Amino acid sequence: MTTALEIKNLHVSIGDQPILKGINLLVKQGETHALMGPNGSGKSTLAYTLAGHPAYEPSAGQVIFDGKDLLEMEADERSRAGLFLAFQYPAAVPGVTLAKFLRQTINSRRKAQNPEDPGISIPEFRRLLTKKMDSLGIDHKMAGRYLNEGFSGGEKKRVEILQMSVVEPKIAIMDETDSGLDIDALRVVSEGARRLQEEMNMGILVITHYQRILNYIQPDYVHIMLDGRIVESGGPELALELEERGYDWLREKHGVLEVA
Amino acid sequence: MSTFNKDAVIKLSASLNEPEWMLQRRLQAWALYESLPMPTTKDEEWRRTDIRRLKLNEIGPSVNGDAAVNTAIPEFLGKELTEDVAGGRMLQVDGVVRQYELSDELKAQGVIFCDMHTAVSQHPDLLQKHFMTEGVRPDEGKFAALHAAFWRGGTFLYVPKNVQAAAPLHSVLWSVNGKTFTHTLVIVDVGAEAVFMDEYASAGGELPGLHNGCIELLVRDNASLIYAGLQDFGQNIWQFNHERGRIGRDARLDWVTSVMGSRLTKAFQTLELDRPGGWGRMSGIFFTNGRQHLDMDTQQNHNAGSTTSDLLYKGALRDKSRTVWQGMIKAQPGSQKIDGFQANRNLMLDKTARADSIPGLEIEADDVKCTHASAIGQLDPEELFYLMSRGIPRNTAVEMSVQGFFDPLMRRIPFEGVRNRIFDRIVEKIYT
Ligand SMILES: Nc1ncnc2c1ncn2[C@@H]1O[C@H](COP(=O)(O)OP(=O)(O)OP(=O)(O)O)[C@@H](O)[C@H]1O
Ligand SMILES: [Mg+2]
Numbered sequence: 001m002t003t004a005l006e007i008k009n010l011h012v013s014i015g016d017q018p019i020l021k022g023i024n025l026l027v028k029q030g031e032t033h034a035l036m037g038p039n040g041s042g043k044s045t046l047a048y049t050l051a052g053h054p055a056y057e058p059s060a061g062q063v064i065f066d067g068k069d070l071l072e073m074e075a076d077e078r079s080r081a082g083l084f085l086a087f088q089y090p091a092a093v094p095g096v097t098l099a100k101f102l103r104q105t106i107n108s109r110r111k112a113q114n115p116e117d118p119g120i121s122i123p124e125f126r127r128l129l130t131k132k133m134d135s136l137g138i139d140h141k142m143a144g145r146y147l148n149e150g151f152s153g154g155e156k157k158r159v160e161i162l163q164m165s166v167v168e169p170k171i172a173i174m175d176e177t178d179s180g181l182d183i184d185a186l187r188v189v190s191e192g193a194r195r196l197q198e199e200m201n202m203g204i205l206v207i208t209h210y211q212r213i214l215n216y217i218q219p220d221y222v223h224i225m226l227d228g229r230i231v232e233s234g235g236p237e238l239a240l241e242l243e244e245r246g247y248d249w250l251r252e253k254h255g256v257l258e259v260a
Numbered sequence: 261m262s263t264f265n266k267d268a269v270i271k272l273s274a275s276l277n278e279p280e281w282m283l284q285r286r287l288q289a290w291a292l293y294e295s296l297p298m299p300t301t302k303d304e305e306w307r308r309t310d311i312r313r314l315k316l317n318e319i320g321p322s323v324n325g326d327a328a329v330n331t332a333i334p335e336f337l338g339k340e341l342t343e344d345v346a347g348g349r350m351l352q353v354d355g356v357v358r359q360y361e362l363s364d365e366l367k368a369q370g371v372i373f374c375d376m377h378t379a380v381s382q383h384p385d386l387l388q389k390h391f392m393t394e395g396v397r398p399d400e401g402k403f404a405a406l407h408a409a410f411w412r413g414g415t416f417l418y419v420p421k422n423v424q425a426a427a428p429l430h431s432v433l434w435s436v437n438g439k440t441f442t443h444t445l446v447i448v449d450v451g452a453e454a455v456f457m458d459e460y461a462s463a464g465g466e467l468p469g470l471h472n473g474c475i476e477l478l479v480r481d482n483a484s485l486i487y488a489g490l491q492d493f494g495q496n497i498w499q500f501n502h503e504r505g506r507i508g509r510d511a512r513l514d515w516v517t518s519v520m521g522s523r524l525t526k527a528f529q530t531l532e533l534d535r536p537g538g539w540g541r542m543s544g545i546f547f548t549n550g551r552q553h554l555d556m557d558t559q560q561n562h563n564a565g566s567t568t569s570d571l572l573y574k575g576a577l578r579d580k581s582r583t584v585w586q587g588m589i590k591a592q593p594g595s596q597k598i599d600g601f602q603a604n605r606n607l608m609l610d611k612t613a614r615a616d617s618i619p620g621l622e623i624e625a626d627d628v629k630c631t632h633a634s635a636i637g638q639l640d641p642e643e644l645f646y647l648m649s650r651g652i653p654r655n656t657a658v659e660m661s662v663q664g665f666f667d668p669l670m671r672r673i674p675f676e677g678v679r680n681r682i683f684d685r686i687v688e689k690i691y692t
Binding site for chain 1: 351640641642643644645646647648649651652653654656657660661663664665666667
C-alpha cells in the first residue's frame with residue numbers, strides 16, 4: 001500500500017496574520033513534487049506546519065497522512081509515521097553530538113514499535129553511520145561534534161540528508177536543501193535523495209528557487225505558491241518557464257501584489 | 261544525643277586515638293569556633309542564605325560509623341567502584357573504611373592514598389605541616405572552625421615529587437546517619453601528576469543532617485591535578501564547605517564540582533594562583549529541585565602575574581529551588597599579564613525557581629585580561645522541536661537538551677561510569 005500526504009484547504013495564521021490561505025496538494029509515495037514561489041510566499045510555513053511546529057497552528061483545513069489525521073499528531077509521532085522535513089534552517093543542539101542524536105532517533109523509533117527494544121547496538125550503529133556518512137561525503141569527525149553547532153551552511157544541509165537516510169521516511173519535504181550547497185555537494189545530496197526514492201519508494205516534496213536541483217531530482221509535478229496559495233500546477237516545464245520569466249506574469253495573472 | 265562542646269571534641273579525638281598535636285589543634289579550633297558569631301544574612305557573604313532554621317545542636321557531631329558497617333551501600337556506588345579504572349579505591353561509611361585497594365604500581369611509586377585518620381597516625385610529618393595550614397585555615401569562618409574541631413573521615417592523597425600517578429584514584433564517602441565532617445587533603449608534589457575523584461553521598465532521611473566538609477588541594481610547582489568533587493547527599497542535609505586549591509609555578513589544577521543533593525549548601529571555593537605560569541580551571545555542575553538552596557561563593561585569586569583562571573558554573577533549576585553564584589576574580593597589585601574568566605549559566609526549568617548570578621572583579625593591575633559572563637535561560641523550543649521532528653518523544657528531547665546543557669562540563673569528569681551516574685541523576689531530577 002502506498003502512503004500519501006493529502007493537504008486539503010489548509011489555512012495557517014501567525015498571530016493574526018494569515019500566511020497560508022487554502023493549500024491543496026496531494027503527494028504520493030514514489031512521486032516527486034517541486035514547490036516553488038517567491039520569498040515569503042509561505043513555503044517554509046507549509047513545511048513547518050506539516051512537521052508539527054507548535055507555533056504554526058492551522059485555523060482551517062485538513063491534512064491526511066497515511067490515512068490518519070496528521071494535524072492531530074505531535075511532531076515526533078508524525079516523524080515516526082514516516083514524514084520527514086529537511087529544514088531550510090536547522091537548529092543547533094548544543095551539547096548533543098550528531099552521533100548521539102542519530103542513535104536516539106533510531107532508538108526512539110524502535111522503542112515506539114516495541115517498548116522492550118534495547119536499542120541499536122554500538123557496533124551496528126557505527127557500521128550504519130559510517131556507511132551513510134561515506135555515501136554523502138561527510139567527514140567521520142562530524143559525528144563527534146555537537147549537532148549543527150558551528151556547522152557550515154553546506155554541512156548542515158548534508159547532515160539533514162544524512163538524517164533522512166537514517167530514518168528512511170515515506171515522504172520527505174526538502175526545504176531549500178540546495179541553498180548553501182556547493183556544486184559537487186548538490187549532486188551528492190540529490191543522488192542520496194534519489195537513491196532513497198528508488199530503494200524505499202520515497203515521495204519527495206522539494207522546495208526550491210532554482211532549476212538546478214530539479215535536474216538531479218526530476219519532478220513529476222511542479223507547483224507555484226504565491227501569497228499563501230498554490231496558484232499554478234504543471235509538469236517539469238513549469239519550472240523551466242519560471243526560470244525564464246520570473247514571477248511577475250503569475251502575479252498579474254492571479255492578481256497578487258508584489259510585497260515590498 | 262551529644263551536642264557540640266569541648267568535651268565532645270576531647271572524646272572524639274580520644275576515640276580516634278589521635279596524637280596530642282591533633283587534639284590541641286581541635287581544641288584551639290573549638291575555642292575559635294566559640295569566639296566567632298554565627299553568620300547571619302547581615303554578613304555580606306551570607307546575604308542570600310538564611311540559616312536561622314539550622315539547629316546545630318539538635319543535629320550534633322558525627323557518630324562512629326562502626327554501627328553502619330553492616331548496612332548495604334547503594335548499588336550504584338558499589339557498581340561504580342568495581343567498574344572504574346582506578347588504581348586506588350576507597351569506600352568509607354560514616355568515617356569507617358569499608359573497602360580499600362591500592363595497586364602495587366601506585367605503592368611502588370610512593371603514592372600515599374588512605375583515609376585521613378590513617379594519615380594522621382602514619383604520616384604525622386606531612387599532616388602536621390599541611391593539615392589546615394595553607395589550604396583552608398580554621399579561622400576562615402565559623403564552619404571552618406567547627407570542621408577543624410569536629411572533622412572525621414575523608415581522604416588523604418600524596419603524590420611524591422616527579423611521580424605521575426600510574427592510575428586515577430577514587431574515593432567514595434557514604435553516610436547512613438547523615439552527619440559528616442569529612443576532610444580531603446591532596447598534595448601533589450613538585451612535578452607530580454594525579455587524577456582523583458572524590459564522591460560524597462548519603463541516604464536521604466526525615467531528620468535534618470549536616471555535612472561540614474573541607475577540601476584542600478595543594479598543587480606544587482610544575483605539578484598537575486585533575487580533581488572532581490561530586491556531592492549527592494539526601495535532601496535533608498545542610499552542607500557547609502570550605503574548599504581551596506593552591507597552584508604553584510607552571511602548575512595546573514582542573515577542578516570539577518558537581519552538586520546534586522542537600523537541602524541547603526553554602527560553599528566557599530577558592531583558587532589561589534600563587535606563582536607565575538599557574539593555570540586553574542573550575543567547572544561546576546548543579547541541578548536543584550524541590551526547595552533546595554545552593555549558594556556557591558567562588559574566588560579566583562591571581563596572587564602572581566602570568567596566571568590563568570577559567571571558571572564555568574552551570575546550573576539547572578526546578579520547582580522552588582534557588583541558587584546563588586557569587587564569583588570574584590582578584591588580581592593583586594603587580595599581578596600583570598593575567599587572564600581570568602568566569603561565567604555562570606542557569607537553565608530555568610520552572611518559572612518558580614530563582615537563580616542569582618553575581619560576578620565580580622577586583623583588579624589592582626593594569627595589564628590584565630579579565631572577563632565575566634552570566635546568563636539565565638530556558639529550554640529552547642526550536643531545539644526541542646528539531647529533536648521531536650526526528651521522532652524523539654518530548655520527554656526524551658527534554659532530557660537530551662538538559663544533558664546537552666551540561667555535556668561540555670561532564671566531559672571533564674574523568675570516569676565514564678561516574679559521568680553516566682550523574683547523567684542518570686539529572687534525568688531523575690527532571691521528573692521528580
Ligand atoms: N514565526 C513567524 N513570525 C512572524 N512571521 C512569520 C513567521 N514565520 C513566517 N512568517 C512570515 O510568513 C511569511 C511566509 O514565510 P515563509 O518562511 O513561509 O516563506 P518562504 O516561502 O519559505 O520564503 P523563502 O523563499 O524566503 O524561504 C513571511 O512573510 C514571513 O515573514
Ligand atoms: Mg523558506
